[in-house]
Amino acid sequence: MDRIFQDVADNVAWLSGIGADPTGGTTRLLYSDYWVEAQQGVKKKMDDAGFTTYFDDIGNLFGRVEGSTYKDETIMSGSHIDTVVNGGKLDGQFGVLAAYLAIKYLKEKHGQPLRNLEVISMAEEEGSRFPYVFWGSKNFFGLANKEEMADVADFEGVKFVDAMRGAGFDFRDETKPLRDDIKAFVEIHIEQGKVLENEGKVVGVVNSIAGQRRYTIVLNGESNHAGTTPMGYRKDTVYAFSKIVSQSIDKAKKLGDPLVLTFGKVEPKPNTVNVVPGETLFTMDCRHTDEAELHSFTQEIEQDMKTICAEMGIDILIDLWMDEAPVPMDPHIVSVLEGVCKKEGLNYRVMHSGAGHDSQIFAPRVPTAMFFVPSIGGISHNPAEDTKTEDLVEGVKALTEALYELAYK
Secondary structure (H helix, E strand, O other): OOOHHHHHHHHHHHHHHEOOOOOOOEEOOOOOHHHHHHHHHHHHHHHHHOEEEEEEOOEEEEEEEEEEEOEEEEEEEEEOEEEEEOOOOOOOOHHHHHHHHHHHHHHHHHOOOOOOEEEEEEEOOOOOOOOOOHHHHHOOOOOHHHHHHHHOOOOOOOOOOHHHHHOOOOOOOOOOOOOEEEEEEEEEEEEEHHHHHHHHOEEEEEEEEOOOEEEEEEEEEEEEOOOOHHHHHHHHHHHHHHHHOOOOOOOHHOOOOOOEOOOEEEEEOOOOOEEEEEEEEEEEEEEOOOHHHHHHHHHHHHHHHHHHHHHHHEEEEEEEEEEEOEEOOOOOHHHHHHHHHHHOOEEEEEEEEEOOOOHHHHHHOOOOEEEEEHHHHHHEEEEEEEOHHHHHHHHHHHHHHHHEEEEEO
């Protein structure tokens, strides 16, 4: 226990220090110098542990321990190495470090596995530097389209292609066959919510990732003088927005978990004290683990918005720009993870993930499941992001035992 505790604490401190911001937090963006340093640093650790290491074309890093018997079957674990701007010390990178430590411990204690064990440190998941998410996992499965990236640039005008090649990588060689040896993928991640902490659980077993529908909505009414326009003559888009929000959230609360609904961005125009706002742009984010429920609820809300606006003489433009279906985890892998928790006497619960993860790219293609560990205060994407080291250790132990069940038996 003491060794694992120290290993976890030391490795988290080391990796989060690469790209550490003087004001707190870590910034390690795709193909940046800090990103290269982090990937090379993880590679060296795996080299030193006796893993066979390599990069793929786009910069995903792999560390492999060959199996003795089922050489065409691989059990994989890992996560992403990039961060959001001024992010925390655990999101993504804990999954990479936990996979490395778990496989290192298994190799030391049990020797060669029956099936190959492999760490993946994915190039990117967050979309923090370039407007593209899951670059690492999508390339792993040949889902990324390089034509889409030709004119993509970051917030400083650096082109994606130039940054990638400057880091020593290039687009995936599409003549190479995709891998078909992955028999299971297990990702461990901080929860990024308060459920485990509030319930006093040390581990979550994730059985699904919620689907998401995201909208940008624009209301067009009439801007007019705040002093000379009687209330009955107004086409006030902030008033319409407030009615939409109040009615929608009341309905979401009535329907209850696991549905969540968020109005996250609001831009009224002209946004000044003495003018009736004639235009309001806002966003809506709705998530649910059941696709039919997600579609039914959002379609009802869309109709409600149109009714409210029609009654007020306001035009509405609704743009549904993200429509991601829920992703179930593999029942067998979920049962393996649950069995490990029961065997080890861990205080756990089965739960869904409201946030997106690389596992949602893996799950439709290979048997996949996830572990969660608690997040203090539910805080993430923030320098205050943290988890008790004791809980991180329990997560590493759970992952170690799960990989043992999948690779050594």
